């Protein structure tokens with residue numbers, strides 16, 4: 177099984193906790209367990225150019 181997780185920093189400037197969120201949380205919203213801020217998890221790790229697909 178893939179036990180990959182993403183690391184995101186809490187956008188709350190007074191918190192800034194680094195959260196580990198599971199791959200399964202992509203496209204969803206997770207809550208920072210430290211400050212309770214809802215954080216949206218991006219669908220893809222690399223979303224630099226949205227129209228790079230052919």
Ligand SMILES: [Zn+2]
Pocket residue numbers: 186187188191192193208209210211212213
């Ligand atoms: Zn937080």
